[in-house]
Structures are given as C-alpha cells and as structure tokens.
Amino acid sequence: MLDLKALEKNFDEIAARLRTKGVEEETLAKLKELFEEYKKQKRALEELQAKQNSLSKLFGQYKREGKDINELKRELEINKTDIAKLQEIVRDLEAKLKELALTIPNPPDPDVPVGKDESDNVELKRVLEPKSFDFEPKEHWELGEKLGWIDFERGVKLAKSRFSVLKKEAARLERALINFMLDHNRSYGFEEVCVPFMANSTTLLGTGQLPKFEEDLFKVCDEDLYLIPTAEVPLTNLYQDEIIKDLDSPIKLTAYTPCFRKEAGSGGRDVRGMIRQHQFDKVELVAITRPEESDKVFEEMVECASSLLTKLGLPHRHVMLCTGDLGFSAAKTIDLEVWLPGQGKYREISSISNTRDFQARRARIRFKDGKKNRLVHTLNGSSLAVGRTLIAIMENYQTKEGHIEIPKALEPYL
RNA sequence: GGACAGGUGGGUGAGCUGGCUGAAACCACCUCCCUGCUAAGGAGGCGUGUCCAUUACGGGCACCGCGGGUUCGAAUCCCGCCCUGUCCGCCA
Numbered sequence: 001m002l003d004l005k006a007l008e009k010n011f012d013e014i015a016a017r018l019r020t021k022g023v024e025e026e027t028l029a030k031l032k033e034l035f036e037e038y039k040k041q042k043r044a045l046e047e048l049q050a051k052q053n054s055l056s057k058l059f060g061q062y063k064r065e066g067k068d069i070n071e072l073k074r075e076l077e078i079n080k081t082d083i084a085k086l087q088e089i090v091r092d093l094e095a096k097l098k099e100l101a102l103t104i105p106n107p108p109d110p111d112v113p114v115g116k117d118e119s120d121n122v123e124l125k126r127v128l129e130p131k132s133f134d135f136e137p138k139e140h141w142e143l144g145e146k147l148g149w150i151d152f153e154r155g156v157k158l159a160k161s162r163f164s165v166l167k168k169e170a171a172r173l174e175r176a177l178i179n180f181m182l183d184h185n186r187s188y189g190f191e192e193v194c195v196p197f198m199a200n201s202t203t204l205l206g207t208g209q210l211p212k213f214e215e216d217l218f219k220v221c222d223e224d225l226y227l228i229p230t231a232e233v234p235l236t237n238l239y240q241d242e243i244i245k246d247l248d249s250p251i252k253l254t255a256y257t258p259c260f261r262k263e264a265g266s267g268g269r270d271v272r273g274m275i276r277q278h279q280f281d282k283v284e285l286v287a288i289t290r291p292e293e294s295d296k297v298f299e300e301m302v303e304c305a306s307s308l309l310t311k312l313g314l315p316h317r318h319v320m321l322c323t324g325d326l327g328f329s330a331a332k333t334i335d336l337e338v339w340l341p342g343q344g345k346y347r348e349i350s351s352i353s354n355t356r357d358f359q360a361r362r363a364r365i366r367f368k369d370g371k372k373n374r375l376v377h378t379l380n381g382s383s384l385a386v387g388r389t390l391i392a393i394m395e396n397y398q399t400k401e402g403h404i405e406i407p408k409a410l411e412p413y414l
Numbered sequence: 415g416g417a418c419a420g421g422u423g424g425g426u427g428a429g430c431u432g433g434c435u436g437a438a439a440c441c442a443c444c445u446c447c448c449u450g451c452u453a454a455g456g457a458g459g460c461g462u463g464u465c466c467a468u469u470a471c472g473g474g475c476a477c478c479g480c481g482g483g484u485u486c487g488a489a490u491c492c493c494g495c496c497c498u499g500u501c502c503g504c505c506a
Binding site for chain 2: 039042043045046047049050052053055056057058059060061063064069072073074075076077079080224243245364371373
C-alpha cells in the first residue's frame with residue numbers, strides 16, 4: 001500500500017509518479033480527501049471515547065462512595081449513542097479508504113523510464129550471442145510432440161486447455177532444472193525453504209494479488225484459500241505481521257513451487273505450446289532487507305538469475321520495464337528475456353522486482369532499527385520459470401536431426 | 415469429522431465472582447552501578463498501532479486469537495468463526 005501520510009505531504013510528486021503508471025490524479029485526490037476526512041472524524045470519535053472513559057471511571061467511584069449516579073448515568077447514555085453514531089461514520093470511512101488505497105499501485109522509482117507499454121521498455125544489455133543454425137530451428141511444441149516429451153492433448157483431457165504433461169527426458173529435465181537452480185541460489189546465499197502451495201486472503205492481500213486481481217487466481221471452493229500464483233506470496237508473507245529483531249544482513253530465501261494462474265486477461269495469447277500455462281514450475285528468490293540495502297540486493301538478484309542462464313548457455317537480455325509495464329506492487333523491475341530461436345524472439349523468463357515498502361506496509365513486516373520499528377523492503381524475482389527454461393533449452397540446443405543436446409551444467413543432475 | 419481442554423505482552427504464566435489491569439510475577443533483553451574480568455549482586459527500562467503535542471517532558475484512543483453482542487464500563491459475561499492441544503474415527 002502506498003504511504004498515505006507521504007501522499008498527504010507530497011501530493012504533487014507522488015501523483016506525478018503514479019500518473020506514469022496509469023493512475024488518475026482525481027483518484028488520488030479522492031484518496032487524500034478521504035484520508036483527511038477519516039482522520040478528522042476519528043479524532044472526534046476519540047474525544048467522545050475519552051469522555052466516556054473518564055465518566056465511566058467516575059461512575060464506579062460514585063457508586064463506591066454511595067453518591068447519586070442518576071444524572072451521570074443519563075449523560076453516559078447520551079454520550080454512548082453519540083459514540084455509536086460517530087463510530088458508524090468512521091467505520092464507513094475507513095472501509096472506503098481501505099478499499100481505495102489497496103487498489104492503488106506502487107509508485108515507480110524516479111529512475112524508471114517513463115513509458116506506456118512494453119514497447120517502451122529499455123534493453124540494458126545482452127548476454128551470450130544467439131548461435132546461428134544451418135537449418136530452420138523449430139519451435140518447442142513441434143520438437144516436444146515429435147520427441148514425445150510434451151503431451152498437450154492429455155493435459156487438456158486431465159484438466160483443461162493450458163495444461164500439459166511432460167514425459168521422457170522432459171520430465172527428468174524439469175526436475176533436474178529445479179535442483180540445479182536451487183543449488184545455484186544457495187551458492188548466492190539464498191536459503192532454501194519449502195512452503196505451502198495455497199495461501200489465504202490475508203496473505204494474498206499482503207503481497208498485492210488481492211483485492212484487485214482475484215480473477216487471476218484459482219480459489220479453493222468453500223475455503224478462504226487460493227492456489228499460489230508465485231512463491232513470492234508465501235515467501236514474502238513468511239514474515240507477515242512480524243517485527244524482525246536482527247536484520248543486520250538481509251533475509252534471502254529461495255523456494256521451488258508450482259504456480260497457478262488463470263491467465264484471465266491473456267486472451268488468445270500463446271495458446272500454442274507451453275509458454276503460458278495455468279500451472280507451471282518456478283524457482284523463486286525473495287529478499288527482505290533494510291531500506292538502505294534493497295538496491296544492492298536487487299542487483300545481486302538480477303545477477304543470480306542471469307548467471308543461471310549463462311551457466312545453461314542460454315542467450316538472454318536484461319530489460320528495464322518502463323512505468324507503464326510495471327506490475328502493481330513493483331517500484332522497479334528488470335526482466336530477463338531468453339532467446340528462443342524457434343520463435344526468433346526474446347521471451348520473458350525471469351522478472352526481478354523491488355517493491356520497496358509497498359508490500360511491507362500491507363503485510364506489516366517491520367524490523368527493529370535501534371528502538372524504532374521501521375518497514376522493511378521486500379524484493380522478489382524468478383530464478384527462472386522452469387517450464388520456459390525447458391523450452392529455451394529445447395529450442396537452443398536442438399540439432400538438425402531433431403534431437404536435443406543437454407547443457408553441460410545439467411549433466412550432474414541427470 | 416466427533417468429544418473435551420485451551421488461545422493473555424519475546425518466552426513461561428497470573429488475572430477471568432466486570433471498574434483500582436494494557437495487564438502481576440518470573441525468564442530473556444537493554445542501560446547504568448558495583449566488580450580487575452566473560453560469575454554473583456544492585457537501580458531502572460522493556461508490547462503494537464494511531465492521533466495530538468513537540469524545545470523537552472508528555473498525553474488521548476484502540477488492541478489480551480478474530481468478529482459481533484450485553485453493560486455507564488469487558489482480557490474478564492454471551493454468541494459466531496478461526497486456531498492449538500488431547501482422545502476417538504479416517505487417511506498419505
């Protein structure tokens with residue numbers, strides 16, 4: 001959630017930054033007004049409550065002393081109804097305030113390039129040259145079906161479209177990649193954890209998937225539970241509602257989980273193949289840091305994910321997302337895009353974001369800084385979407401005969 | 415899923431015949447004193463959020479699993495939900 005006090009103080013500046021993310025200034029003005037009205041009414045309410053408390057104390061005292069309490073009682077009763085009325089107003093204002101505030105995205109960092117959509121993203125650098133093929137490289141679905149590695153039909157039969165089944169070497173490769181990534185991340189100081197694949201609504205609210213993006217989530221019926229769309233959700237919320245005592249060095253976590261997404265808004269994009277599935281495996285990185293350290297850790301995370309691709313010999317590029325393409329919770333994001341020779345395109349395979357204190361405020365994650373409690377910064381990044389990595393290996397390591405070579409780095413894992 | 419017990423501050427744990435309890439005590443932790451040494455003793459501090467004040471001291475409100483209710487007043491009484499423990503059932 002954005003900092004309402006900051007909005008009150010630096011309205012113009014924050015409004016300007018949020019405008020680049022598509023938020024109308026009117027909305028923010030409304031929010032600010034609501035906040036001020038809420039504070040005003042809340043203060044009035046607290047005054048009445050203070051009165052009630054002190055008179056109630058008197059009431060007890062009078063009774064003990066055997067004094068007449070009728071008049072006092074009448075006054076208390078009147079005050080009580082006043083409190084109830086005001087309470088109703090304050091409760092209503094608070095609900096409206098929350099409802100609105102929780103749907104406002106995180107303002108972009110000032111150094112994020114301003115832009116409308118992905119066409120305005122800025123390429124930062126390329127790593128590894130795409131190799132040239134002396135034949136027409138195929139797309140992964142063609143390879144996958146020919147080799148019997150990917151069974152799209154039966155995935156659909158078992159569940160629905162956008163589900164698939166991995167077979168043969170692909171099934172083993174998927175598992176090998178997960179282990180390879182987790183080991184790699186551990187060498188970067190990320191502690192491996194194993195988390196639930198479902199989360200409740202409070203948890204989803206903490207990282208920003210709720211309340212605005214419920215239509216992207218699979219909900220468990222009759223339960224306050226959702227399938228996680230990313231391990232960022234459980235990992236970041238591990239510290240929900242906590243005050244971390246000793247945050248001298250950042251908390252760095254990594255986990256493998258499947259991810260579940262409805263892909264509600266994706267229309268007919270990437271219907272073919274395994275790029276966009278309702279369920280996919282991902283190894284995730286999450287860091288919880290002091291605010292001063294988040295920029296440094298952000299760079300580390302980008303480096304950690306990028307070097308994974310390099311180890312696998314996969315050509316890729318770093319792309320800084322522009323303001324318009326930034327996710328809801330992110331203040332800054334670098335995407336890693338891997339080269340897919342079959343498609344002849346770079347495609348997103350990792351996304352590393354600094355959310356600053358946006359999620360920390362929602363999830364109430366603080367740390368002790370001397371005597372004070374301050375909000376942490378939270379960061380998350382895919383240390384590669386596993387399915388897309390598999391695709392990238394298939395397309396980049398295919399031979400003329402239609403075989404797939406295995407990257408050297410993976411050999412110990414197979 | 416059924417039965418019973420219980421959910422209090424970092425921990426253990428009082429309070430639960432309603433007001434003097436935002437909460438005893440102990441432990442942990444922090445500061446200081448003493449101490450020539452990683453001990454013992456002594457003094458004090460030590461929940462969260464928010465608002466007001468701000469030169470400083472400070473003060474108000476809310477929070478004793480969550481949400482309602484009764485009452486002038488609730489950690490304390492009532493209702494619902496969630497969670498934990500134990501026993502039973504079921505099961506990887």
